[in-house]
Amino acid sequence: MRQRWTSRLAVVAAAGLLSLGTATAAWAGTTLPIHSSHVPTTAAGFGSKSCTGPFASLPAGKDGWHFVLPNASGDDFTSLSATFSNGTTAVVTSKDSAAPSTGTGWSGYIDNAGASDKHVYLITDAGWTLTAASADVEGATADGYFNLSHTCAGTPSSPSPSPSTSTSPSPSSSPEPSGTPEPSDSPDPSGTPAPSPSEPGLPVTGTAVTGIVLAGLVLVAGGAVTLFMVRRRRDLPTEA
Template sequence: MPLRRRLTRAAVCTAATTAALAITSPAWALSTVPLNPAHVGATAGKFQQECRDPKFDTRPANQDGWHFVLPTNKAGDFQSLTLTFTDTGGASVRVTVPDPTDPYTDFLSANGNGDKQVKHAYLFTPAGWTLTGGSAEVSGEGDKFNLSHTCAGTASTGSPTPTPTTGSPTPTTGSPTPSVAPTESTTPGGSPSPSGSAGGGGGGDNGGSLPITGTAATSIALGGLALIAGGALLMMRRRRDRITFTS
């Protein structure tokens, strides 16, 4: 009887210890698995296209759709993904799935048909990005996860194409006509003076006439001297006529 009691007590303690361990231990140990190296460098436009995937129905036309999948049941379920991309400008971008700020475009999905295993992950990015790496936290064990298929979007252009306008001036042909230099006029004295200078034509600002130079001045001077000489002779003749002789 004592031996039987000791065996019963030992069995009860073992069962209690096992139950306690089962309660305190997780059913699955979380682990991190990398993206399949064969899919590093992929672009949505050059990968297998499956745009009929219902999960891509909400994808905007200018975004790429990405579908990632766990290859085996041993890996358990997706818990989260961390992916890196290079955008069209060459900058590195880090993306987390699911994204708590955008739950409608970056999300995890179960298999469906009553199967609640979360084996799928979806992501939308601007069109033209390049997948450069990633890792996934899973509830089981594994060595990788895969890019299953994509749906390429159409990149929006940065600026509208300018529309050519009509009525633009027609370029002239041939060499340009040389400009004509101002002509010079010659005054009667032979001194050249440029046309269009100040004081020409109608005179200066005060209405005065042009200065007299050259031959015109000489002629006037000679005329003046002739008048003076004539006047002198006239005076001498009158004086002579006034002289009277007395006896």
């Protein structure tokens, strides 16, 4: 009789240990991956976007990333690790939005939306590419995963160009004096026209002409007087 009770107690104890082990495995923290179709991606290139809630006042030059744990995959986020193509890995463990986990170019926190911590909000510099992500989850299932629910894409900030030092313009070379133009064949309008040469046989003008005229008059007068005297002598009677 005692041996039979001992056997029954052993079976009950074994069943209890098995149940305890199964429950412990179900509630232990397990690392789950992000849904494989959600990476790689940029915030601007992701299909679902929303800039509401914590992203409503997203600063310029920042991207917002919202991760969600489905009910079927587990109960709570313990931490989330997001890896980007620039080599940055953001590890989010804080559950306080006023004191988020931070790093160079990023900050984030786990949000309790109701009774469970099923949301992670991550803010990074704009333009980063998410290449991989994993999360430690309480009550995770063996084949569970979490999702990138939506993004809020910002505009990458461009560094302001430094003012360039203006260089003084080099002095322009003096224009070479143009060559002296060759004189044209046309007469200079301001100059006195040169007298054209007199042709042979043309009368001489001026003082020489006056002298010739006076001399001619004297000769004519003398000829007339001579002719008058000759005629008069001819008309006189000759003496016997």
